[in-house]
Amino acid sequence: MGYIELVSIIMGISLVLYALLGGADFGAGIIEIFIGDKANETISKAMAPVWEANHIWLIIALVILFNGFPEAYAIFSTALHIPILIILTGIIFRGAAFTFRHYDAFKDRSQKWYSRIFRYSSILAVLFLGITIAAFFGGTIPNSLEGLSFYEYYIAPWANLFCLSVGIFTAILSAYIAAIFLLGEVKTEAGYDLIHRFSKRLFIASVISGCLIFMSSYWQGLTFHQAFQAQPLSITCGLIATVLVPFIFKMILKKRIWALRILVGAQILFIFSGWFIIQWPDLIVFSDTSTLTIYEAAAPPATMKILFGALAFGVMTIFPSLYYLFRVFKK
């Protein structure tokens, strides 16, 4: 395996970690929309020490993209300029509001505003994250912007049913991850039951929105559903993710928090693996079904080697520190 493959895999792992850790953060905001202020304290306590570190996985994936696959980064940030700007708006306001809510010296009426901003910008950010990522692999970005109108190149690639359904799926999935994570953090029986019931509903919602992805791909005449059907490995990943469900609910009832977290982590890993397998080795699928592969987009070998070295160094320093952080706060 060469550096191109290795670097791609690390980018994939960063995305999965972002989905899990960053997803739990976004999801916490979404859960608050539904259950109100009941969990504010639990969520603040659980997230405050770790949320900034959680979001660096996105930066890592992005840096790998522009360092290792610059052409893909250039296309992505041109065609998807508008939804990216919306994601960023969400990320900025949710992060700021979350910190303000926790750190404001006076806990007065302003708390309500922080909460409101935190919640709605969380759902905005994660919805558009899904929409943006969908445009990467959905086959909606035109191969060239020549002769196209503003709408055709800068709006149509993401403002469509397929991308929207992936966005909704991403939002629900992150709320589900957050719910599972919070099960280990709530201190009361009533809170546990509340989140438990909520996570069940979220699970059903994620299955429905997952089906919607395939249906919209079919309706829009995209190739995603066909590519999925043609990949026995992807289907297997999807099946395993589904088969894990009864075990997960058993663990919820038994209150086996760590077993639960590991199972859900595995579930997310399988969902992403299913996607990565379809995608490999394409980075971008264009609307005329031509593709930009990791090999075509890759930076020169010297860069890939150095990038891999820098990432390996990063992994060696980051993981022990992360372990320490979580050990201090999640004992």
Add this chain to the structure above:
Amino acid sequence: MEDILAARLQMAISLGWHIIFACIGMAMPFFMAYAEWKWLRTKEEIYLDLAKSWSRGVAIFFAVGAVSGTLLSFELGLLWPEFMKHAGPIFGMPFSLEGTAFFIEAIALGVFLYGWNKIPPKAHWWSGIIVGISGVFSGIFIVSANGWMNSPSGFDFVNGEYLNIDPVAALFNDAWFTQAMHMTFAAFASTGFAVAGVHAIMLLRGKNIRFHKEALKIALIFGSIAAFAMPITGDLAAKDIAKRQPAKLAAMEAHYHTEKGAPLIIGGIPDDETKEVKYALKIPGALSFLAHGDFQAEVIGLDQIPEDERPPVAITHFAFQIMIGLGALMMGIGLLYFFMRWRKWDYLGKRWWLWLIALATPFGFIALEAGWTVTEVGRQPWIIYGVMRTEDALTPMPGIQYSLYFIVLIYTLLTLAVVWLMSRQIKSIHIKYNA
């Protein structure tokens, strides 16, 4: 508004805004660690309070800095995709290293902010130091990437293609060291003066005297020492620019005509039409000496730079004057401070002195912004000096002005929020002490 102008303004505002938070992230952890160290040694409650109060402010600044930094890493592509497409593989290395440094910083800050009673005091103190060290490293890496734009290296540019890429050589480009040194000290000088100024204002209002006195002392030590390092590191940077980017030096100095024994032009209004600087103070031979260490050396003027490769003179010159002027003032204040400490004067009891410090609150950050204006505007019309023009890097997307308005709105709201929160933090200190 033209797209290129809108894009440049948006980038300038985003960077200029983020830099303030980045500098606070570099310097503040050391102030906190210093206070905590005094607490560990003296067991005086006031130092613990100080470390904790500062850390609450830092938490707010850090969060806002982190999210505005996220915006920046995307903005590079949103506004300059053509630049990133070619530059990414060459100068991406400092960014990937910065990713690691920032990760460590975020982790250590999490431990510092929330670990007061969870880990041993020594370990807690170390977590603060690690926040600072990784913050400084983050800054150095990003400045190295900027250094590469000023002093591109680590590739061969042949017929429009970027060949023989060597990311390590790009990381250690000719400009990285002087720029990083100057910037790191600038972070300490500007943060030190800003923090000292805020506490001086509180002392003038006669509130919580002891608390604000201790705070002011710590901040001013860092700020003053750094203020002395500024002209030294700045001189190194200027000599380097004279060698590599004569156009930038000429614009900084509004030096229109190539000549031997060139004068240093202080102040004045440059006129691009007549190629003269009106109302300026000129010190004969001083520019030659500062740039090349010889009063008779020849300094290249703007006349030797092709017309379409000249940076905007007025902005660069004014920004440079502002930086130098404020830097000199800060150094003067630092000098006075050390003198009064040496003579054991009760300087914190003197109102004129507190007024001076209060007045100097924004000096460091204004000088910092001016300095970056010199670096960035002075590099124009290039995005990669001598290789790629800024206009060629621009996104093809039309209507960038709307993106600019949107960003301005976001930053205005955030600025108001941060100012409001900080004033409430300060108010809470008073309530705590008066209770």
